[in-house]
Amino acid sequence: MVSRRNFFTGAGAVAVSTALVSRAGAASLPEAVIMDKAATQPPLMPPNGRPYNPVVTLNGWTLPWRMKDGVKEFHLVAEPVVREIAPGMKANLWGYNGQSPGPTIEVVEGDRVRIFVTNKLPEHTSVHWHGQRLPNGMDGVTGLTQPGIDPGKTFVYEFVAKRPGTFMYHPHADEMTQMAMGMMGFWITHPKDHNFMRVDRDFCFLLNAYDIDPGSYTPKVNTMLDFNLWTFNSRAFPGIDPMVIAQNDKVRIRVGNLTMTNHPIHMHGHEFVVTGTDGGWTPPASRWPEVTTDIAVGQMRAIEFVANEPGDWAFHCHKSHHTMNAMGHDVPTLIGVDQREVLGKINKLVPGYMVMGDKGMADMGEMEMPLPDNTLPMMTGRGPFGGIGMGGMFTMMKVRKGLARGDYKDPGWYKHPPGTVAYEWKEGGIAKPEPVRAPDADRMAAKPGEKVLQVTKPGKNHAH
Amino acid sequence: MQRLSTPLRRIALAAICAGAAGCASFSPDGGYAEVRQLAQQRSGGAIPSTAPGAGSVEHQVAALLAKPLSADDAVTVALLNNRGLQAGYAELGIAEADLVQAGRIANPVFSFGRLKSHEGIEIERKLMLPVIGLLTMPVTTRLERRRYEQAQLRAASEVLRTADATRRAWYGAVAAQQSAEYMEQVKNAAEASAELARRMAVAGNWSKLQHAREQAFYADSVAQLARARQTRTVEREKLTRLMGLSSPTAFTLPQRLPDLPAAPREVMDAEAQAMNNRLDMLMAQKELAGLASSLSLTRVTRFVNLLDLSYLRNTGETGERATGYEIELQIPLFDWGSTRVAKAEAMYMQAVHRAAGFAVDARSQVRESYGAYRTAYDLARHYRDEVVPLKKRIADEQLLRYNGMLISVFELLADAREQVVSVNAAIEAQRDYWIADAALQAALTGAGDSAAAATPAPRAGSAAPAQH
Ligand SMILES: [Cu+2]
Numbered sequence: 001m002v003s004r005r006n007f008f009t010g011a012g013a014v015a016v017s018t019a020l021v022s023r024a025g026a027a028s029l030p031e032a033v034i035m036d037k038a039a040t041q042p043p044l045m046p047p048n049g050r051p052y053n054p055v056v057t058l059n060g061w062t063l064p065w066r067m068k069d070g071v072k073e074f075h076l077v078a079e080p081v082v083r084e085i086a087p088g089m090k091a092n093l094w095g096y097n098g099q100s101p102g103p104t105i106e107v108v109e110g111d112r113v114r115i116f117v118t119n120k121l122p123e124h125t126s127v128h129w130h131g132q133r134l135p136n137g138m139d140g141v142t143g144l145t146q147p148g149i150d151p152g153k154t155f156v157y158e159f160v161a162k163r164p165g166t167f168m169y170h171p172h173a174d175e176m177t178q179m180a181m182g183m184m185g186f187w188i189t190h191p192k193d194h195n196f197m198r199v200d201r202d203f204c205f206l207l208n209a210y211d212i213d214p215g216s217y218t219p220k221v222n223t224m225l226d227f228n229l230w231t232f233n234s235r236a237f238p239g240i241d242p243m244v245i246a247q248n249d250k251v252r253i254r255v256g257n258l259t260m261t262n263h264p265i266h267m268h269g270h271e272f273v274v275t276g277t278d279g280g281w282t283p284p285a286s287r288w289p290e291v292t293t294d295i296a297v298g299q300m301r302a303i304e305f306v307a308n309e310p311g312d313w314a315f316h317c318h319k320s321h322h323t324m325n326a327m328g329h330d331v332p333t334l335i336g337v338d339q340r341e342v343l344g345k346i347n348k349l350v351p352g353y354m355v356m357g358d359k360g361m362a363d364m365g366e367m368e369m370p371l372p373d374n375t376l377p378m379m380t381g382r383g384p385f386g387g388i389g390m391g392g393m394f395t396m397m398k399v400r401k402g403l404a405r406g407d408y409k410d411p412g413w414y415k416h417p418p419g420t421v422a423y424e425w426k427e428g429g430i431a432k433p434e435p436v437r438a439p440d441a442d443r444m445a446a447k448p449g450e451k452v453l454q455v456t457k458p459g460k461n462h463a464h
Numbered sequence: 465m466q467r468l469s470t471p472l473r474r475i476a477l478a479a480i481c482a483g484a485a486g487c488a489s490f491s492p493d494g495g496y497a498e499v500r501q502l503a504q505q506r507s508g509g510a511i512p513s514t515a516p517g518a519g520s521v522e523h524q525v526a527a528l529l530a531k532p533l534s535a536d537d538a539v540t541v542a543l544l545n546n547r548g549l550q551a552g553y554a555e556l557g558i559a560e561a562d563l564v565q566a567g568r569i570a571n572p573v574f575s576f577g578r579l580k581s582h583e584g585i586e587i588e589r590k591l592m593l594p595v596i597g598l599l600t601m602p603v604t605t606r607l608e609r610r611r612y613e614q615a616q617l618r619a620a621s622e623v624l625r626t627a628d629a630t631r632r633a634w635y636g637a638v639a640a641q642q643s644a645e646y647m648e649q650v651k652n653a654a655e656a657s658a659e660l661a662r663r664m665a666v667a668g669n670w671s672k673l674q675h676a677r678e679q680a681f682y683a684d685s686v687a688q689l690a691r692a693r694q695t696r697t698v699e700r701e702k703l704t705r706l707m708g709l710s711s712p713t714a715f716t717l718p719q720r721l722p723d724l725p726a727a728p729r730e731v732m733d734a735e736a737q738a739m740n741n742r743l744d745m746l747m748a749q750k751e752l753a754g755l756a757s758s759l760s761l762t763r764v765t766r767f768v769n770l771l772d773l774s775y776l777r778n779t780g781e782t783g784e785r786a787t788g789y790e791i792e793l794q795i796p797l798f799d800w801g802s803t804r805v806a807k808a809e810a811m812y813m814q815a816v817h818r819a820a821g822f823a824v825d826a827r828s829q830v831r832e833s834y835g836a837y838r839t840a841y842d843l844a845r846h847y848r849d850e851v852v853p854l855k856k857r858i859a860d861e862q863l864l865r866y867n868g869m870l871i872s873v874f875e876l877l878a879d880a881r882e883q884v885v886s887v888n889a890a891i892e893a894q895r896d897y898w899i900a901d902a903a904l905q906a907a908l909t910g911a912g913d914s915a916a917a918a919t920p921a922p923r924a925g926s927a928a929p930a931q932h
Contacts, residue, residue, distance in 0.1 A: 214870050215861065328870040332674075336667040337660065339873075345656040346873065349649060349880040352863055353873070361869065369867035378869050 029116055029154070030066045032075040034098040038084045040241040042408060050108040052190035053198060055254070056408060058205035058243065058395070059235045060186070063103035071112045071158070074105060076127065076185075078149075078171075079120035083182065085229060086239025086325075086391075089376045091210065092218040093182035093234065094121060100182030100234050101206050102169070109164040109192040115157045117149060121178075124148030127157065128172035129187065130256075131278055131300065134159035142173035149173075164191040165280045166254045166300040168206065180221040182234055184208065184258045197275065199304065200249035200405070205233040207295065207317075207393065209259040214326050215372035224260060226329060229376075230322040230392035237323070237394040238381035242410055243315065245307045246403035253315075256300040263322065263393065265301070266292040269313040276302030292318055307399045312383075312414040317393035325376040325391035334358050362389055384413040490564055494557045495616055502620035506741055506909035507627055512543050521545065529709075532718045535634045535898075538707060541715075542630040543623060545708035552622040559608075559615035566608035610754040614747055621743040624911030626706065631902045633703040638717050639895035640692070640699040646888045647692035651685045653881045657874055658682035678874070685881075721894050724848065728841040729901070731834055734908065738830045742910030745826060748819035755812050826910065833900070833907040840893070840900035847890035855886040 035041070041061035043054035048067050055062070065072045081095040096102025107113050119125050126148055128140035138159045142148040149155045167187035171178040186204050191197065208231050211223035232240050245251055254276065255265055273287035278300050295301050316323050334357035339346075346353050356363050361379070371377060381388040388394075400411045425432065438444065446452050491497070504511045512524070521544045528537045543549065661678035664670035697712075704712040731737070739745055862879045865871045905911075 214865060214868060326868065326870060328865070328868075328872065331869055331872045332664065332874070333669045334664070334873075335669065337663045337669060339660065339663070342656045342659050342663075345652055345659075346877065349653050349656070349884070350859070350863060350876055353866070353876065356866075356869065370864055371868045372861060372864045372870075375864075375868055375870075 030068075030073040030075045032077045032097060032118065033064050033103075034077075035061050035103065036098055038099065038235065038239070040408065042406065044106065046106075049111065050192065050194075052106065052108050052194050053202060054106055055104060055188055055202040055204045057104040057186060057233065058203055059233045059239070059241055060099070060101065060205065061103050062106050063097065068114075071114045072107055073114045073116065075116045075118070076102060077118045077120055078125050078127075078183065081182075083234050084239065085210075085212075085231065085234065086236045086376055089236075089239075089374050090217065091182075091212055091229075091234070093210075094178060095182050095234075096185055100184070101208065102183075102185030104186040104188060104204060105169070106188045106190065107161045108190045108194075109161060111161045111189075113157075113159060113161055116154055117157065118154040119149040119151050122151060124150045124173055125171045125178060125183070126155075126173040127169050129157070129159075130168040130170060130298070131165070132159065132167055132187075132189075133162045140172050161189040163280055164189045164196075166204070166256065166276050166278075166302050168256045168258060168300065170258060177221045179258060180210070180219055180223070182208065182210070182219070186254075186256060188254070197252075197281065197304075198250075199252040201243075201245055202252045202254070203243050204254040204256075207232065207255060207257045207259050207263050207265075208234055209261075210234075212326070212374075214375040217374055227259070228326040230259075230317065230319075230324075232393055232395065236325055236376060237391050238388075240395040242312075242396040242398045244403065244408045244410060245397055245399045246405075246407070247308060247310050247399055247401045249307050249399075250304065251307050251397075252302055252304045254300065254302040255295055257295040257297055260297060261319075262294050262296045264292045264294045264318040265303075265316070265393075266318040267303075267305075267313065267315050267397070269309045269311060269397075269399075270305045270307065272303040272305035274301055275304045276300070307397065310399045310401055310414065311416075313397040313399065315395050315397050316390070321392075323390040323392045323394045324378050325380065327378040331357075335360055362387075490560060494553065495560050495612070495619070496553065496556075498616050499553075499556065499619045499623060502617065502743065503623040503627070506620075506624055506743070506911065507539075507905075511623060511627075512540050529715045531716075533634070533715045534718070535631050535722070538634040538703065538715075539627045539630045541707040541709075542626050546626050546630075546706060547708050549622055549626050552619050556612075556615045556619045559612045563605070563608040563612040566605045607754075610750065613750060617743050617747045617750070621909075621911050624743070624906070624909055628902055628906045628911050630703065630706045632899050633699065633706050634717075635721065635895050635898040635902070637696075637699040637703045638721050639891055640696040641717055642720055642891045643888050644689070644692040644696040646884050646891070647685075647689045649884045650881050650888075651682075651689045653877045653884065654678075654682040654685035657877045660873060721891065721898065724841070724844050724894060724897060728838060729904070731904070731908075734830045734834050734904075735827045738826050738908050738910070739823065741908055742826050744822055744910040745819075746910075748815070748822050752812075752815050752819055755815050826907075829907045830904075833904045837897075837900040837904040840897040844890070844893040844897040847886075847893040851886050852890050855883040859883045 038059055040056060040059050043056050044062035044064065045054060046052055049065075049072060063074050063076070065074045067073070076096045078094070078096055079098075081093055081098055081100050083091050083093045083095065083100045085091050093100040105113075105115075115127070117125075117127050124142065126140045126142045126146060129138070137145050138157050139145045140157065146155070165188075167189065168184060169187050170184040184206055186206055188204065209227035210219040210229040210231065211227045212219050212229055214228075229236055235241075243251075243253070252275070253272075257263060268291075271289040271291055272293075273282075273289055274293055275282055275287065278298075281302075290303075293301050293303060321327075337358050339355045339358055343353070343355055354369065368377075376391060378391060379387070379389040380391050381394075398411055398414070400414075403411070500511050500513070525541050525545055528541050533541070657678045658681070661670060661675045665672065665675040700712050700717075704714070707715070709715065859879050859882075862871060862876055866873065866876045
């Protein structure tokens, strides 16, 4: 355990024996490792047991284990945690071992796994091993297959990880509350043959959503759809680390959805195929190329592609509200509404008021104005060319030539080769194309007396 | 009858000497000095040294009106200029004239007769003195002195009443002016909302329904502003009348009400103070004393001492102290003896009961107005220290939310309106405090209408913020 502990101490994890557990039990319990950082941790190379190619959990980490009589023993502690959603915002969540989501559990097909679950929450909990084949009594559904784990108690789950693939874990006890509070984690069962579908980089993360009122810290657990924080592993852009990839790497990205809506996850610059679903690996013949895959509620997807295009490629949910942080959903559209004449009047009543939204909402990404405490701007994040104007479920794949195998360090912004960046058209450059007229423009024109909608177009008079 | 008989002369001389004490010349200022002193002791502000109607009044009034008028200045102007008060002083003059008249011997009548008869010419000279007048002079002088003193007390309480009414009117007028100003801000906020709503509708972003809602709020706020302005006019006219001015534009008021005092008045011995100070109690005492003497109730066993006050300071066995006052109302008892003047007894007892009744009412009024005063103080302070800062904080937080596009400008404006309305409520609470303060003062001195204390002045206007 020492090497592992050293590894994790260096990476920000702290090994503790839980004081909660009774003294008699403490000797026989594996240590519960606590993570105190929200940054992506390097993959955990398996120190013992069957070999496998470890995953990288985006803004997360993998839970160390101990081998005992040929059984892989893990210790999960369910507890309240403070998770940094992005720099400038922290949330009071419930999670496992110091973070939400909890650590990724990685095992190999055929491993016998024993998981100790200690409950430090104020109410009972349980853990459901989402997608696993296991004895019914290990399925973790409170009331149905087991009693709840009361506060202060430790339960043991034990089963054989039969099916390789991508899984999740989450409570099945007061799950509406506990999942709204961030109780969830990733589980990966690697194939016995570690060369089966081998990739160079294997990323994984969960999709989650929170409703934290601007200025507050704790999610509203009764929200069903109108969330205001859409996150990858309980992180919102610009708090989500980029996926760093060496050019021509074969890459797998595994995504699990524990929100209450679907997310069309979209990748720029490459096509991928879905190689794994909730049920396991997809037969190669059934795979079709895509640039977006919709991940429904409760589903997992593993996508694969060869990252042969260098650059900084956007990777995000395609629901545009999901690439935003906290915003008001009842704010009326102000586009085309000139507020300048009213501005003075409003300023007299509300000093500090500024006109926003009359040209659209991009202003929001540009202006830096004081916000309520603990609130992320709706759009944020800056790139080499200016404001990225996104938040929420957004990150980048940074594909670079010549990165070393285990190098996940952010390489900075992509340096575009000359002539490969869109540019402003200028007089004297390339000839401006002739305007194209619709073939039936005359027929379509408004007849005299016909009501014509007025469209506000930015003109000279509208420049601010 | 060529000469006064000796006994008669003696009576006349005695009467003149007896009358000499209260004798019987006009005071230089028509009794104003005493009135001023009575009022001064009981008034918060200064009572002008000049009686109304004197030559320099116009000058003084003009000097006071030249700058923004303070509450005390307004009182001074009213005391110098209020016509009703001047009429009261005239009454005082009449009473003084009566007193002087009573102390003077009626002009003797001298008659000269020349009779011519067979016996020759007989000249008869007669000096007729008003003997009856001389005999009654001591009594009438005493009666007139009492009437005069009562007129002085009445005049003094008229002064206090006018001062009190003016002070209240001043608070009302300043508050109404401030309120109207704030209602103007509410209207401006609503106007900005309505204007934005119009532009939203023109741009095609808003429905007619949403547009109409904002317009309706604006229309309401215009009506409220009109009402607030009317209240300002009414309050200002009230003050104008009390100051005896011909035009409401003859004076300017300060922008705001005086601040609340750091601590409320502690009036521990309020009831006792009232018993000593209230002019109506003083008048009742004088009436009793007068009746007692004029009815020759000489065998008084105890003199009239309406209220006997004893300060209680009890220290209990456990060490806790109870402090308070006990006011004892003593009914004076006379040994009526064999007197047959049953009517006099009845009259006297009637006055005793009246005085006792006054005392009960006065003490109740003092307690009530002190309670109202403390409530008004606490409320005004609550508005100043809690409600207004909280609304300000809400508005500040709302601006932050607007910055993050979490709310719209319409919510921001609705909140600004709400904040203004709370400031307005704070002004009204502050005004109610000062009016309660005046009412307490009035209850302690017996001036003014203490019933008015319990009835707060009308609200200048309030606006319900529109919800979006
Ligand atoms: Cu989404």
